[in-house]
Amino acid sequence: MTTIITAVVLLTLLALVFGVILGFAAQKFKVEGNPIVDQLEATLPQTQCGQCGYPGCRPYAEAISNGEKINRCPPGGTATMEKLAELMGVDPEPVAAVEEEPVKKVAVIREEECIGCTKCIQACPVDAILGSGKMMHTVIAADCTGCDLCVEPCPVDCIDMVPVQTDLRNWDWKLKGLETIPVKFVEEEKSC
C-alpha cells in the first residue's frame, strides 16, 4: 500500500516539476508570431505589387499561412510558387494568369510628358519615384520593383514598364548557352 502511495506521490511530484519546467520554457522560449510567415515572406519577391489581392507581400504570406492559395503571385512566377508549395507542403498549382517566366520590368517616366501630379509617388509602395508637385518626376530604377502600380494612376499615361536592361553586371551566362571552347591541343602530335 505504501509503495502505491509513494509511487503516486512521486509521480505527482514529477508531473508538477515537469509541468513547471515546461510552463517556464513555454514562456521563456515563446516564438513570437508564426515563423512560417517569415519564411513565406522571404520567398516572395517583395514587389509589394498587390497582384495577389493583398496589400503587400507580408499580408499575402500571412494569408498563405492561413490557407490562401499559393499561386497568386505573378511576379514570383512558377519558381516562387514551387517554393511556396514546398514550404506549405501543398501540391504546386499553375500560377494564375501569368506567363511562364515573368520578365523583370522597371517603370520609366517619359519626363517631358510628366505634369507633376504626384499620383504615382503616392501609388509607389517602395518610394522609388522622385518628384514633387508640378515638378517632373522620375523613377529610381534601382529601387523600382516593377509592380505596375504607378501606371494606372498616371493621368497622362507617361509611365512605361520597360524590361530591365541587361548589362555586363547582370548578364547571365545562360544567355550565351552552353558553349565550350573546343580547342583541343593536338596531343597526338606530341609524345609526352
Place this chain on the structure above:
Amino acid sequence: MLTNLEQLDNGVVWRIPGGIHPPEQKHLSNQTAIGTLPLDEYYYVPVPQVGEQASMAVAVGDHVLKGQPLTHGLNQHHLPVHAPTSGVIKAIEPRPSNHASGLPVNTCVIQADGKDSWVDLQSASLETLSNDDIVARVQAAGVAGMGGAAFPSHIKLSPASDIELVIINAVECEPYITSDDRLMREHADKIISGMEIIHQVLTPQRIIVGIEDNKPEAADALRKALSASKLPAGVARVTVVPTKYPSGGEKQLIQLLTGKEVPSGAIPAQLGILVHNVGTCAAISDAVLQGKPLIERVVTVTGGNVAQPGNYWMPIGTRVDHVLKCCGFNPEADQKVIIGGPMMGYTLPLIQVPVIKGTNCVLVPSSAEMSVDAKELSCIRCTECAQACPASLLPQQLYWHSKSGDYDKASDYNLRDCIECGCCSYVCPSDIPLVEYFRVAKSAIRNANEEKLKSERAKQKFEAKQARLEEEKRQREAKAKEAAERRQSNMSGGDKDAIAAALARVQAKKAVSAATPEAGADRKDKVADAVARAKARKAAQAAQSDSPAPEQNQANDAQKDKVAAAIARAKARKAAMQSDNEAEVDTNQTSAASSQKDKVAAAIARAKAKKEALKQALQAEAPTDSDNKSADEAADTLEPKADDRQARIAAAVARAKAKKAAAKDAGVNDPKGQIPEQNSVDSIAQSDPGELSAEEAKKARVAAAVAKAKAKKAAQQAGDSKSTVEDTQAESAEPKPEVELTAEEAKKARVAAAIAKAKAKKAAQQAGEGQGSDAHMQKQPADVNSAEPDSNSEPADVKPEAEPSAEEAKKARVAAAIAKAKAKKAARQDGEAQRPDNAAPLNDERSEAMSPDTDQSEQAPAQSAEEIKKARIAAAIAKAKAKKAAKDAEDKE
C-alpha cells in the same frame, strides 16, 4: 624547421592539388620580338565608369593627344582612361564590348589623326616621390591588373593591412599565351623597376617572382635585371615553379610559393600577401617614372589561322578585327575568335570590339586545333574532375546541382571557390562542359543574391513607407483633435457672446412685462428710445461675435469680449426696462452666426420693431401701467437674494397655472391675446439659467416676479371665468407665493395691464412676430446648455441656477411649444385682417437714434477696443436722445 622566409629564400616550391598539363603552343608566338601594328583609323576606348565614378573630360569633336585623360573622377575607385593616340573624338556612345556577351558599353570613339603625338609627360625620379605621390601617379596613369582581371593597381598599392610578401606573377600558364614571356625577355629592367616602386610603397619583406620552368629565357633576363637593381640584397628573388596548369592562378601561386591556402571568400592581403602581374609592374614603372599612362599593352596574337602569330604592342582600344587584319587573319567557316587562352578565355560574338587593359591574347585557332564538338555524355562519376580541380572542389557534385538548377545545394559545395580554370572540363571523359555549367550557376546565384538584396531593400522601403504613412495618419488625427479642441475652446469663447446675447434677450423679455405698463403718454418716445439702445447693444454684440475665433482664445481678447459682453448686458438691461420689442430682435440677431447675417437680421428686426412699436403706441392703455409696475417692483424688492431659485420655481408653477388657466379660458378670454403672453413668460423662464452674474440673478428675479405676476393675473382671469381657482392657488402656494400675493390691491390693475399686454402681443403677433418667438424658443435650450460649460465669465452662479431649472424648463418648453403652435395659428388667422395697420410712418427720433447704430453695425467687423468704445459712445448718444424724448413726452403730459 625552416621559417617561412627561409623557405622562400631557398626557393622551396610547394605542391598544389589538381592541375593538368595541357600541351603547349607557346612556340607559335614567342619566337619573335614584340612588334607594333600600323595605326588604325578608329579606336574604341570603353569608358564604363562614366556615369558612376567618373564623368567625361572630353566632348564629341574635341581633339585629343595621345595619353590625354578622357575621364575624370574624384572617386577612389576611379580608373582613368586615356586616349591611345592623337585624334578627334567622333562619338561617345554604347558600342559592343570586349566581353563574352558582347553587350554594348559606353565607348569613346577616337578618329586617329595619324600623328600619334603625345601629351607632355611628367617624368619623375623615385627618390623625390612620396608613397602617396606614387599611388596618385599610378592612379592617374590608369594602371590596372594586366593578368586579365584588370583590377585597379592603385588600390592594390594602398592596402589596409601590412604586406609582408609581394609575389610577381610571371607564370603565364595558359598554353598559348606568351605576352608576359616576351615582355620579360625584352623589358626585364622595366619590370624590376616596377618591383622597386612596389617595394618602396609597400616595404614587404620579400618580393618573389614566380615563373614556370618553360620560360628559361625570361627567368634569366629577370635574374640579370634583378642583380643590377637597386633593391636591397636578399629581398627579391626569382623562383622557378614547375609547369602545371593553373599555377598562374593567384591563389594557386600563393599556395605554390608559400604553402598557405587563401581561405574561401578571403583575399590574399589578409595573409599579408599581394600578387602583381609582370605586365602591371612594367606599367607601374612607366606610370611613376615617366608619367606615361597605360595606353598600350603586349597582346599575343596566335592560333593556326593567323599568318604572323606573335606579340604586339597594342594601344588600348585597338579593334580586334584590325589586329587580325594586320596579322594576316585567314578566317575559316565558323571561325572562333577567342580572347584569352583556350582554357579560361571566351569567344567573341563579334570582332569589332576593342582590346582592353585585361586582354592578353587573341586566339584564332584553326579547325585542326579544334576538336569536333564532342557530344555531352552522362556523368559516370569517375571523379577525374575532382582530382584535377586545383581548388579541391567536387565538380561532379557541383555539376549535378547546377544542371538541375539547385543552386543552393551547389553553393553548399562551395561553388564560389571555383576559379573556372577549366581543368575539370579538360579531363572529363564524358566531354561535359563543366565550367560552362558552373558559370551559369554562378551568375544565377549572383543574380539571385542581388534579387534578394533588392527585395530586402524593397521590403525595407515598403515598411518605411508604411510606417511613414502611419505616422502621418497619426499626426493628422492629432492635428484634427487639436483643431477640434481649439474649435471647442473657440466655441466656448463664442458661447460668451451667446450668453451675453441670451442675457440681453432675457432682459428684453423682462421688458415685455415692464414696458407695457410703462406705455403711457410718452410710450412712443420710449419705444423709439429703446429701439435705439437695442441697436447700440446689437452693434456691440455684432462686434463681439465678429472677433475671429483664435483671437478669442487670447487673454486680452477674452477680456475684450467680456467688456463688450458687459456693455451689451448693461445696455440690454436698460433697454429691457422700457420695451418688449427687443426680445424678438435679439433672437434674430443671436441666432445668426456671422456679422453679415447679423446685419441683415438686424435690419429685418428693426423694421419689425418699428412696426410693432407703432402699433403698441396706438393700443396702449395708460391707467393701470404705473400701478402694475410698482407692484412688480415691490415683489422684486421683497424677495431676498437667496431666493432666486424659489422665485424661479414659483415662476414655473405660475406658468403652469397660467397655462392651465389659459387652456380653460380659451372660450372666455381672447385666446389670441393670451397665448403670446404665455409664450413670452415661458421664454423668460427658460432663459433664466442663462443669467449668470449677481445682477443677472437679480434680473432673473425680476423676470420671475413679472412672470408670477402675469400668472397671477392669468389665474385671476381664470377665476373670473369660474374656473378651478382653488387648484391653482394651492399649487402656487407651495414654493413661495405669499410675497407676490401681498400686492393684492394691484391685482385689478394688473388684470387690465395684462389685457393691454395681451393686445400688444396680439399686435405683435399680427406684425408677423410669431415666427420670431418660435426661433427664440428653439434658441433657448442651446443657450442654457452652452452656459454650463463656460466657467470663464461667471463661475459661481452657473450651476445652482441651471440645475433646478432643467425640469421646469422642459415643462415650460412643452407648454411653450403648445402655446406657440396656437399663437402661430392665431397669427395666421389674424395676420391677413390686420396687416394694413402695420404700415406706419417712421418716427423721426427713432430714425435718428438708428443712424449711429447702422454705422456701428457696419464697422463692427473691425472688432477692436476703439470700435467697442465707439459703440458705447453711439449707445450713449442714443440713450441721451431717448431720455430727452422721454422728458419731452413727460413735459407734454
